[in-house]
Structure formats: C-alpha cells, structure tokens
Amino acid sequence: MQLSDLLNHTSEWLKGTGPNSEIVISSRIRLARNLAGVPFPHWANATQGAELLRLVAEAVSHSDMLKKTTFFKLEQMDSVDKQFLVERHLMSIEHAQKTEEKALLIDNDEMISIMVNEEDHLRIQLMQSGFNLFEAWNIINRIDDQLSSTLHYAYLPDFGYLTACPTNTGTGMRGSVMLHLPALVMSRQIERVLAAIAKLSFTTRGLYGEGTQASGNFFQISNQVSLGHSENEIIENINGLIRQIIEQEAQAREVLLAKSREVLEDRINRSLGTLKSARIITSQETIELLSMVRLGSDLGMIKDIDRRTINELFITTLPAHLQKLENKKLSSQERDLKRAELIRKKLTFL
Amino acid sequence: MLCDICGKNPATVHLTEIIDDQMKELHLCEECAHDKSEAMEQQFGLSDLLAGLSEFGKSSKDEALINLKCPSCQLSYADFKKLGRLGCSECYNTFRKYLTPLLRKIHGSSQHIGKSPLNIKPARSSSPKKRDPLADARLKLVQAIEKEEFEEAAKLRDQIKALEAKANKA
16 A cells, blocks of 8 residues: 555545544544563664564564555655644654654554554554444454564553553553534533543543644543553543533534524534635634534535535645645645635535 | 631732633632642643652652662663653563552552453452452542432542542552
C-alpha cells in the first residue's frame, strides 16, 4: 500500500455508521506496550531503537491479524505525508516529530495502527465507527495476544504492563470516544458537563488528542486511570459516562428543536449556504460550518447530504490532505482557495 | 479585610476563580485557603501530580534517593523527576519503593487487575483475586452516579476520601 492510496479511501472512523452515530463519531482503544530489557524510546540509543524496529517488524510478520498491513519508516517521510497521517488520526503529533527510528504500521482499512518508538515501544490503536468500545477491545485484545506470543513484553504481576510514563502503567489502556456535541455547546451546558467529566477522572481533549483545543463541537473523552481496574471495567466506566452524555446531547437537541427551531434552521442553512458559495475559507471556519451541517443532517433538516460526505469533508479539507490531493505544496492562501473549491464541488454536485 | 469563607480571620490569600465564565475574587485566611487548595487539587490532572514529585529532595534521605540509579539503564531518580519518564522496565524494580505511592496517587491503586501477556503465567491464578478497596469504591461511585443513586454516591465519596487519607498516610 502507498500513502496516496488512502486518499480515495474513507477511514474506518469517518464512515458515519455504528451505534449512536448521530452523536458518537468514533471509538478508539489504545494499548501501550514495551519490551523487557530494551530502554524506553526516549532513553534508548540509535542501535537499540533500530533493533527494536527489527524485532517488532518480525513479530508483525508472524501475526495473521496483521497480514494486511504496511510498515512505514518515518525518517524517510516528508512533512506533508507525516501531517497527512496525523490528520487521519493514524498517529500522534508527537510521533511526527524527531523521527529517528520511528515507524508506523497501518492496515488497509485504517482500523489498526501501531506506532513504534513513540513514547512507548508500541502504541497499538484500534478505531471503530460509532459507539463501539467493546468491539474495538475484542479486536485489539487478539492482536495484542498474537504479538505477545513472539515479543517479550515488559510486565510485572503487581504493576501490570510497564510504560515509560507511570500514568499509563497497569493495563496500558486508554479508551476514547469522539463525540459531536453541538446542542450542548449552543445551549451553554457544555462547561457543566466537562466539569463533571473531570471530577470523575476522565479527560476531555480536542480532535487531535493531547493538548489540542476542542473545535467544531468535537470532544474526545477518555479514561485517565489505567491501573487497578480490569480492561472490561475501564470500558464499562467510559460507556456509562458516554451513555449519559449522549442522553444529555439528545435532550438538548430536542429542546433546541422545540424552543428555537427557526433559529436553528436558520443557522444550519446559513452554514450550508456559506460552504456552498465561499471562494476563500480557512480550515477552522470549515470545521465550524460543517459541524452545523452535520447537525442539520442528523436532525433531518438537510436531507440530500449524507453523514459520510460531511465526515469526509472534515478531513479532506485539512492542510496536508489538500496538498496530497493537489500533489504539490500549497501556501496557506492557496489552500484556502482550494479548500473552498473542493467543498463547492462536493456539496453542489450531489 | 476578613476571610470570605470563615469571616473571622484576616484574609492573606487572594484568589481569582472563574466559574461558568464568571470571574470571582476570593480573599481567604490561611486556613480556609488550605482547605480550598485541597479541593482544587482533586480537580487537577496528572502532570500536577508528577510535578509534585519535586517535593522530594529536601532531606538527606531524599538526597540518597535522588542519586539512586537503575543498574540496567543508568537512569537516576533525578532524571525521572526531570523527564517524567522512566528509562526501562527494570526501573520499576529499582524505584519500586517510590513508584508504589506515586502509582497509588495517580491511579488510586498500585495493583494491576487485568490481562497479562500470553507468555507470562497469570500471577494470581492460585491465590484469590486481591482487590484494592479504593479502586473498588471508585468504580462503585461511577456506577452509583450512573444509576443516579446520589445518597449511595455521597456515602462512597466519603469512603473514598477516608481511604485516600489512609493511603496518603501509609
């Protein structure tokens, strides 16, 4: 597989299907794993880093669940390609920086990705569309088992899986759910919800993980505690919380519809109008307007544009995606023009 | 100026609090400020906990700790403090004594309950599963809130506070 093949492909997490997909974009599980006897990536020298890459590549070749995957070495990759992978949520921003001895493994469906030599030796990630953490866990659990039959994981019975940072020790697991909560934002209830989430030791992040701002009404919620609970308990806990948030968002949508339908319709249709007619548009404005259009589609106010088309636009309008589509470097001004052109094409020729 | 909370002692600590976009100034006495900061601490994240490690190094006993090195990867405790990351899996054994309370602080537990690698025998196969009461109480709290059993949740919250206090002392 070539990276450019991904351009004509919809990522698993953008399919717009799966349980509660009117509010939940995607579910993700990641496992942090390290090998015993090899220093953690930040503390390893180049030889140790390279040896680790070799060991992982070999273990992957023995796993039948990882047959349809491609191994990319990041050192040889240009900056647009790296950003492209970050935009597709296949790797972290951190992984794109200082790329010596770093690699990324992805499968053809973009469901599985494994970052090698990020903060930990292995960061295995599994994505599912919609609200589907248990399904993600079932798959990633089997991949993890297969890898652990060839790799000697760093593990202690009392501390569990050992990680570079003690915040991930134990199960090494983080479950995250990406939610679209426009009604809670519009009705100004979101601060209250986020405060409650923080109190229950869960974290809220923006679209691109740690340290990123929430934009376009998207919120990524994940567990903070990884030690002292089993994987199933952690998922149960997240699920319980997410179910409540879904319910609150659904209620907020109903209240908006009942009390200010015209205002809502106006805002949604103006957003669509701007997207259909703009000649210059930034990615930030795009995300905000698309969020409203998505809400319109979810509420049945916009009937001729499906969720998948909207989801795809969220990602194809991002800087690295535009440059991959055009197959050349574009300045910020050039991107704003191309972005507007792409959106017009997608939304007017349906 | 008297303390905004107790109204008795002179206010020596001045705080600005932002709640729901409303900025509020608070003038507190030392005692009330201490209580308030404890309440605030619970809302803060893990990086603050890690930063709290720097409280070490004040006594001579701590000095020995700072110089303690992992025999396998040569990372010192001082390095760990600075980087927030350990050097290798062996560090967990080297710094076990200091990591156990830290893990408890971060996760509310220092006992793994969950899967183990295929090539390692599960450690607790012969002995009955030893549960961490604090982790259990936290789990129950989430479940109680989910079921909207607020009386039960309040009880559990107090229980957790007591357990946390006990763990901190130990």
